[in-house]
Structure formats: C-alpha cells, structure tokens
Amino acid sequence: MDLRQRFDDHTEQQDAAGRALQAGMWTAVPCTIISVDFGKQTCSVQPTQKVAIRKPDGSQEWQSMPVLPDAPIHFPGGGGVSMTFPVKAGDEALAIIASRPVDSWHQSGGEQQQGARRMHDLSDAFVMVGFRSNPKALPGVSSDAVQLRSDDGTSSISLKPNGDIDLNTPGAVTAAAAGGITYTGDLTVNGDIILNGISLANHKHTGVTTGASNTGGPTS
Numbered sequence: 001m002d003l004r005q006r007f008d009d010h011t012e013q014q015d016a017a018g019r020a021l022q023a024g025m026w027t028a029v030p031c032t033i034i035s036v037d038f039g040k041q042t043c044s045v046q047p048t049q050k051v052a053i054r055k056p057d058g059s060q061e062w063q064s065m066p067v068l069p070d071a072p073i074h075f076p077g078g079g080g081v082s083m084t085f086p087v088k089a090g091d092e093a094l095a096i097i098a099s100r101p102v103d104s105w106h107q108s109g110g111e112q113q114q115g116a117r118r119m120h121d122l123s124d125a126f127v128m129v130g131f132r133s134n135p136k137a138l139p140g141v142s143s144d145a146v147q148l149r150s151d152d153g154t155s156s157i158s159l160k161p162n163g164d165i166d167l168n169t170p171g172a173v174t175a176a177a178a179g180g181i182t183y184t185g186d187l188t189v190n191g192d193i194i195l196n197g198i199s200l201a202n203h204k205h206t207g208v209t210t211g212a213s214n215t216g217g218p219t220s
Contacts, residue, residue, distance in 0.1 A: 025120040026097040030131065033091040034067055043087065043127055044069045045095055068095060071125040072106060087129050094131045098124040 031045035047065040054060055076083045102124045104112035118124070132138065140153045145166070149156035155169040167173070175181065193200040 026122050027120065028097060029065075029095050029122075030133075031068070031093055031095045031127070033087060033089050033093055033127075033129070035089055036073070036087050037070075040070075041073050041075065042070045043073050043093075045071060045093060045125070045127055047095065047122075066122070068122055068125045071095060071127045072102075074126060074128045085129060091129055092132055092136060093127050093129045095122075095125040095127050097122060098126065100124070102126075 029047045029049055031047045034044040034046050036043045045068050047068065050062040050064055052060045053063050073087060075085065097120055099120055101114050101116045101118055101121070104115050138151060138153070141147075142156075142158060145158040145160045147156050147158045155171065156166070158164075158166040158168075160166075192202070
C-alpha cells in the first residue's frame with residue numbers, strides 16, 4: 001500500500017490509487033529482439049526498462065521484465081505489396097501494447113470475439129522495428145532523399161524529390177525478369193558490358209572487309 005493511502009486525505013488517497021492503476025497499465029515499451037520466427041512473422045522481445053520491486057524489508061530491487069513471446073512484427077505493407085526486413089536478435093524495437101486481447105484476431109484474423117478481459121497487458125504486444133537508441137543511431141542519414149539502405153550506409157537506393165534515383169553498392173546488382181526488361185532513354189556505362197560471355201568493349205568481328213562492307217557478328 002502506498003503510504004499516502006494511510007493518511008486521512010481524500011485527494012492523496014485518490015492520487016495514490018490512480019498511480020497504482022497506472023502502474024499496471026502498459027502502452028508501449030522499448031525492447032530488444034531475442035528471436036524471430038519468419039514463418040509466422042513473430043518475435044520474442046526483452047523489454048529494456050527494469051521495474052522496481054519492493055522487498056519485505058522495505059528496500060527496492062530492480063528486476064528485468066519478462067520476455068514477451070510470439071509478438072507480431074510490423075512489416076509495412078498494403079494493397080498487395082509489402083516491405084520486409086531481415087530482423088535479427090539484438091535489434092532494437094518498440095513493443096506497442098494493445099488495449100484489448102489480440103489472441104483471437106492473431107490466430108484467425110478478421111473480426112473476432114474477445115477471449116479474455118485483460119486490458120493493456122504485456123502479452124498483447126505488437127513489435128515495430130527500426131527505433132534506435134543513441135548508441136545505435138544510423139550514420140550519415142540523408143537529409144534530401146528517401147533511402148533503402150544498409151545500416152553502415154555503403155549500399156543504398158535513394159529517391160530524391162526532383163525524381164533522381166541513385167543506386168550505390170560495393171557489391172553486385174542482380175536482376176531477373178521473366179517478362180524481359182524494357183529501358184527507355186540514354187544509357188551511360190562506365191565500364192564494360194558482357195553479353196552472353198562477349199565483351200562489348202573488347203570483342204572482335206568476323207568478315208572484316210576494307211571498304212564500305214559491313215562486318216560480321218562478334219566472335220569473342
């Protein structure tokens with residue numbers, strides 16, 4: 001019992017009772033990813049805020065909160081398309097606590113009856129990845145473009161307000177299009193182009209004849 005509840009002061013009693021009610025009400029809490037189930041798009045997370053537990057002798061002890069299991073991960077999506085992330089253990093995130101139970105919806109989808117009476121309970125968490133503490137802030141965040149990027153910034157796709165798109169990577173770019181690729185506009189290439197094993201910059205032709213004749217196809 002809060003010591004103020006022992007006083008004959010209704011305002012103090014109401015304030016203490018209200019704070020006690022708030023103490024059991026969860027809305028959002030920063031957390032760390034413990035494990036991920038990509039098949040179910042769920043994860044287990046460890047809340048990063050410790051809670052003070054009052055011991056019988058009146059002293060306080062700070063304890064870790066319980067791990068929240070099987071929480072749905074938020075991947076942005078809609079209209080038949082989605083954006084996913086390779087979430088891994090150690091990533092920082094924010095657990096959003098639903099005001100009512102989500103078990104029935106999570107299991108069956110659609111509109112469902114509530115299976116319990118709990119409210120603002122830690123077991124009804126949704127996890128949003130991407131929130132970061134100061135020590136894990138991203139370096140070199142662009143101030144003039146929206147980016148899809150690696151954390152270290154070495155690989156990125158940037159879309160600028162003027163319509164320019166920049167792609168940067170120290171690795172390879174692979175495209176697979178069963179329906180073909182159509183390109184409109186000028187193409188500037190700094191480097192060679194290899195087509196079916198034939199170099200565009202260094203290939204040789206057959207059937208070369210001095211004069212106005214055309215060459216044959218490339219040989220290598």
